[in-house]
Amino acid sequence: MELEVKSLGGNAAGSITVSDEIFGLEPRVDLIQRVVRWQLAKRQAGTHKTLGRSEVNGTTKKFVRQKGSGGARHGNRKAPQFRGGGKAFGPVVREHAHDLPKKVRALGLKHALSAKAASGNLVVVEDAKAAEAKTKALIAQLGSLGLTSALFVDGSDVDANFGLATRNIPLVDVLPVQGINVYDILRRDTLVLTKAAVAALEERF
Structure with missing residues (x-):
């Protein structure tokens, strides 16, 4: 598969041949969904907690006699049905x-990349570098590329000025190639890869 390479200013800068095994697959939504679910479950904090009946402060004294009251039989006030009692199955x-198997994770990333390529939302740029850490200048460059929601993936290191300039632009993220993941690819409309990122991905797979 051959992709057009552009400069950050939006000008044509040649073309690049990429592997069909990474960018030319028929996208499988089920694989992508499995990887996204695994990612979100892994980062969920899981710190939610309620007090059970054994953890609530209160007496364990039997507050009503067993028989003769005309009401139900009860033990103590910490039971879940009473106000202030412990939560049942909280x-x-x-x-x-x-x-999730490592092979499925790798395949999910390939299918996410292929989905962006198939939908025409994959852009390859020569490099992602800025002469100065100026957000206004970078917004103008992104406008020439027609980008409003994008994930930039660079090589092993992100250019410091470029990272600082994009920090205050909404819906624009920057990652080194080792941080590329399915969820971040899908949550932005366009995926922008540098030539270094493409080379690193092909070497990785």
Whole structure:
């Protein structure tokens, strides 16, 4: 597969041949969904907690006699049905993460890249560098590329000025190639890869 390469200013800068095994697959939504679900579950804090009946402050004294009251039989006021009682089957602190095979994770990333390429939302640029850390100048460059919501993926290191300039632009994210992931690819309309990122991805897979 051949992709057009552009400069940050929007000018044509040649073309690049990419692997069909990474960018030319028929996208499988089920694989992409599995990887996104795994990512979101892994980062969920799981710190939600309620007090059970054994943790609520209160007496354990039997407050009504067993028989003769005409009402139900009760033990103590910490039971869930009473105001101030413990929560029955409430959430506890736990890990929400689950396992996903490494091969499925890699395949999900390939299919996410292929989905962006198939929909025409994949842009390859020569490099992602800025002479100065000026947000206004970079917004003008992104406008020439027609980008309003984008994820930039650079090589092993992100240019410091470029990272600072994009920091205050809404809906624009920047990642080094080792941080590329399915969820971040999908949450932005356009995926922008540098030539260094493309080379690193092909070497990785």
